[in-house]
Amino acid sequence: MLLIIGLFTHPHQAMNRFTKVFGNKKCNIIAMVHVDALPGTPGYKGNWSQIVKKAKIEASIYVKHKVDAILIENMHDVPYIPNRLLGPETVACLSRISNEIRQIVPSALPCGLQILACGNKQALAVAKACDLQFIRAEGFVFAHVADEGYTDACAGEILRYRKNIDAEHVLIFTDLKKKHSSHAITHDVTLLETAKAAEFFLTDGVVITGRSTGCAANMEDLDEVAGKISTPLIIGSGVTNTNLKQYYERAQGVIVGSSFKVNGFWANNLCEKSINKFMEEIEKLRK
Numbered sequence: 001m002l003l004i005i006g007l008f009t010h011p012h013q014a015m016n017r018f019t020k021v022f023g024n025k026k027c028n029i030i031a032m033v034h035v036d037a038l039p040g041t042p043g044y045k046g047n048w049s050q051i052v053k054k055a056k057i058e059a060s061i062y063v064k065h066k067v068d069a070i071l072i073e074n075m076h077d078v079p080y081i082p083n084r085l086l087g088p089e090t091v092a093c094l095s096r097i098s099n100e101i102r103q104i105v106p107s108a109l110p111c112g113l114q115i116l117a118c119g120n121k122q123a124l125a126v127a128k129a130c131d132l133q134f135i136r137a138e139g140f141v142f143a144h145v146a147d148e149g150y151t152d153a154c155a156g157e158i159l160r161y162r163k164n165i166d167a168e169h170v171l172i173f174t175d176l177k178k179k180h181s182s183h184a185i186t187h188d189v190t191l192l193e194t195a196k197a198a199e200f201f202l203t204d205g206v207v208i209t210g211r212s213t214g215c216a217a218n219m220e221d222l223d224e225v226a227g228k229i230s231t232p233l234i235i236g237s238g239v240t241n242t243n244l245k246q247y248y249e250r251a252q253g254v255i256v257g258s259s260f261k262v263n264g265f266w267a268n269n270l271c272e273k274s275i276n277k278f279m280e281e282i283e284k285l286r287k
Contacts, residue, residue, distance in 0.1 A: 032257030140174035205232035
């Protein structure tokens with residue numbers, strides 16, 4: 001009986017862990033810092049100092065516009081490689097950038113990291129070293145085929161690793177049926193079943209997305225999951241100031257990248273006008 005009670009109560013612990021870091025505000029705005037192509041990747045331009053400076057400037061802009069959290073990501077490191085091929089240079093560079101950003105933003109502002117592709121253990125190690133509060137992880141439950149190759153489930157491994165490096169305070173947000181991927185091999189497993197599996201495997205929050213970067217999450221997917229799990233729900237793509245309202249009541253957070261850029265394209269520079277307009281909208285909803 002004690003075991004059964006434990007299984008049914010741990011999802012609420014996830015919500016408690018979330019609010020401990022993010023507070024009780026509705027629909028946290030998690031702003032993306034898309035780090036320019038890092039050393040060792042095809043797009044790198046020999047501009048390491050400028051990469052660090054730009055990442056810090058973007059973080060400062062987000063602080064100015066009072067976003068609720070910052071998520072750092074090596075988005076420009078295309079084409080992505082699977083976890084087993086990630087080099088130490090990527091981890092080292094993202095550690096430097098994460099530490100620089102952590103030093104210039106308010107201590108109360110949550111900062112997180114995602115290392116593409118599937119660099120979940122690496123991200124945890126950086127988070128531990130640089131005092132980050134969360135990571136976004138791929139392939140937490142159920143295998144799938146992504147554009148960089150096969151992605152296996154990793155919940156058991158990554159949570160043991162988090163325990164081993166004394167990083168249990170770092171939240172792990174996990175994608176469900178991740179974008180840019182084929183889920184044919186789990187076609188008979190619904191999105192809700194996937195969410196409940198992630199919940200059972202102790203995720204700190206689940207992320208639903210559209211089919212690709214900048215594409216809005218399907219409202220049918222939101223309807224399928226929202227209110228049916230006790231774990232925090234985060235929208236991971238395609239959120240704009242015009243569709244924010246439909247997510248506001250049902251999501252604990254939204255990850256915003258493209259909408260904060262010039263012309264709404266993820267690879268462009270930040271557009272302060274767009275950021276300001278978006279943040280004005282969330283403040284209206286919160287009143």
